[in-house]
Each structure stands twice: as structure tokens, then as C-alpha cells.
Amino acid sequence: MKSTMPKTLNLLKAQYAFTKSDEIFLAQMKPDSEAHVEKFSDGYYEFIWKLGQAPDFFETDTALMKHRDLIRQWFTGLFAGSYETDYFLQLGKIKEAHAKLEIPTHHMMALFHFTPIFAMTLIQKLYGEDKFLPERIKALEKILAINLDILTGSSRETETKHASSITKLENKLLKYLKTIGSYFNYLLMGALVMVATFSIGLFGYDVYLLFSGASSIERGILTTLGSLLILWSAIELINEEIKHLRGGSSALAAFLTLVIAALIRKILIVSLSPEKAKEILMYGLLVLFLSISYWLISLTTKSRNN
The missing domain is CATH 1.10.490.10 (Globins)
Structure with a gap:
């Protein structure tokens, strides 16, 4: 040298x-x-x-x-x-x-x-x-x-x-993780379609119970509304997941909406039994905490978009 x-x-x-x-x-x-x-x-x-x-x-x-x-x-x-x-x-x-x-x-x-x-x-x-x-x-x-x-x-x-x-090295690792992630995303999409299908079945079953007289009108209407809310949330979550697969942001907020909808349906059913006041209170607190989480996520997403 x-x-x-x-x-x-x-x-x-x-x-x-x-x-x-x-x-x-x-x-x-x-x-x-x-x-x-x-x-x-x-x-x-x-x-x-x-x-x-x-x-x-x-x-x-x-x-x-x-x-x-x-x-x-x-x-x-x-x-x-x-x-x-x-x-x-x-x-x-x-x-x-x-x-x-x-x-x-x-x-x-x-x-x-x-x-x-x-x-x-x-x-x-x-x-x-x-x-x-x-x-x-x-x-x-x-x-x-x-x-x-x-x-x-x-x-x-x-x-x-x-x-x-x-x-x-990072590119190879990211490419590998991206491939695995895409498979999991498609698997998740399939699971969401199954949830939506079951929600349709649940909605149909609640309508059947309402018109067959197997349940009271009050209970039948509340359970039907709850099932419809779950079905709507599942469809919304599928739409958000499609956006995510196309490069959009995560569908976490929509997932929380689905969970909240399921809890609300449960509250509607349990509210018909006065002796289950503690259970209603517990579900209500869960809905409150999940709603706060949903609000915080929506606020963060909105600020990023701005």
C-alpha cells in the first residue's frame, strides 16, 4: 500500500x-x-x-x-x-x-x-x-x-x-414477510366472508323466531336488530379489508365496530332480563372502552390523512 x-x-x-x-x-x-x-x-x-x-x-x-x-x-x-x-x-x-x-x-x-x-x-x-x-x-x-x-x-x-x-438483507427479509403477510390477509378475508355468511344465517334465524312466535315480539325485534347490526359491521369490515389489500390503511377500526356490534346485540338480549343487571353493566363498560379505542384510532387516522 x-x-x-x-x-x-x-x-x-x-x-x-x-x-x-x-x-x-x-x-x-x-x-x-x-x-x-x-x-x-x-x-x-x-x-x-x-x-x-x-x-x-x-x-x-x-x-x-x-x-x-x-x-x-x-x-x-x-x-x-x-x-x-x-x-x-x-x-x-x-x-x-x-x-x-x-x-x-x-x-x-x-x-x-x-x-x-x-x-x-x-x-x-x-x-x-x-x-x-x-x-x-x-x-x-x-x-x-x-x-x-x-x-x-x-x-x-x-x-x-x-x-x-x-x-x-432488509429487502430479502421484507419481501419474505410481505409474501407471508399477503397469505394471511387472504386467509383473513376468507374468515370475514364466513363471518358475514354466518351473520346472514343468524339474521334469518332471528327473523324466523320472530314470525314463528317462538320468541316474544320485543325480544325478536331486538335480536333481529342486533343480528342486522353485526351483518352490517361484517360487510363494512370486508370493505375495509379490501381497501387494505389494495394498499390502504389497517382495518382495525372496522374490526372494533364489529366487536362493538356483537356486544350491543348481547346487551339488547340481556336487557330483557332485569336480574342480569351486573352482566349488562359489564357489557356496557366493554362497549365504552372499545368505543374510546375506536375514537382514538379514528382520530389518529384522520390526523395522518390531513
Whole structure:
């Protein structure tokens, strides 16, 4: 790797037109960078803290101090004056350290947003009257561009490969789960059709009892209404499940409607027996709780649609 490193570095320098003159201008500013490295470090951490990014990565004081040392070395290294194999190997170590701390690329980008602002302001202040001020600024821009290319370019490649491998695994898993889910949805649809069929049978049976005189008119009317309510809820649930199969939202609210309808039918029947007051109260509380759940689900669905 070291044998190919010089060739790669020369290509990189040529790409950014980084010359020996640039190295000399940067080396001349090294004492100033060392004198202001603490100010740079403090300003940088204040900057990322305002962005709300840093606390997630620096869980301990030790991790923070290690990162501070890296940032100080990196900043003064910008003005090293010698940018050969050792310098770029040091950049590789910094990249590896960021990887160990699990600091993502966008955090590195914050560094390259703050550094030019700080460094340009410092150079303007210290070398404002220098006739080589434009050359000094240009040299800094070039070395920052090279650093950005090395530190974030490879990080992006690593993250992309990692994300790609995860995506392939997730896609296979999701495809498998989607296939199983579709089978269960069709099975559920078949069960709902059976429920609707039985509801029709129950409704017909209640009508038969009403007209045959096997039950009182009051009881017959109430049970028939209850059966009709269940049948209506089952049909509504089937319609909602069809929408769900076509990519719509879950039919949970419609399912609750069916359960509530069944309980209401039970209450209508039990209400004819005064001695079952406790049972009626229990069913009433169940209907109340289910109705609240139905209202909350409907409210959530409505807010999502809006």
C-alpha cells in the first residue's frame, strides 16, 4: 500500500493544483495555528453543540478528550508544510478514530464548515496587510479540499457499502414477510366472508323466531336488530379489508365496530332480563372502552390523512 501511496498523493495534489509554494505559505502560518489551536477547538465544539449533534457521540469525558486531541492535531497539521506519505497516513488514523467513535460523515462535514470560517478570519486578521494574502488563502483552500476528499470521500464509500449490504438483507427479509403477510390477509378475508355468511344465517334465524312466535315480539325485534347490526359491521369490515389489500390503511377500526356490534346485540338480549343487571353493566363498560379505542384510532387516522 505504501508503494502506491506516493503515486496516489501526487495525483491528488495535481488534481487540486497543490504546489510547493502552497506548502511554503502554509508552513509560514504554522506558529500562528499552534498559538490559536485552543481557540479553534473551543469554537468548534461550541459550534457543533449548537447544532445538537455532539452529545450523541461523546457519551463520556474520555471520548470527548480523545476527539479534542484529534481535532487539535488535525488543525495544526493543516499548516505542517510537509504533505507526504506520513501526513496522509495520519489522516487515515484520524478517519479510523472517527469510525471507532461511530461519528457519521455529516459530523465531519460540520468540521469542514467551521474550519474555513475560523481559519480565513484568523488569516485576514494576522496577514491583512500581507501582499501574499490571496496566495495564503488559496493554499488553505486547497489543503482543506484535499482533506475533505480523503476524510469524507472514503467515509461515504464505507457508509454506502454498509448501507447497501443492509439494504439487500432488509429487502430479502421484507419481501419474505410481505409474501407471508399477503397469505394471511387472504386467509383473513376468507374468515370475514364466513363471518358475514354466518351473520346472514343468524339474521334469518332471528327473523324466523320472530314470525314463528317462538320468541316474544320485543325480544325478536331486538335480536333481529342486533343480528342486522353485526351483518352490517361484517360487510363494512370486508370493505375495509379490501381497501387494505389494495394498499390502504389497517382495518382495525372496522374490526372494533364489529366487536362493538356483537356486544350491543348481547346487551339488547340481556336487557330483557332485569336480574342480569351486573352482566349488562359489564357489557356496557366493554362497549365504552372499545368505543374510546375506536375514537382514538379514528382520530389518529384522520390526523395522518390531513
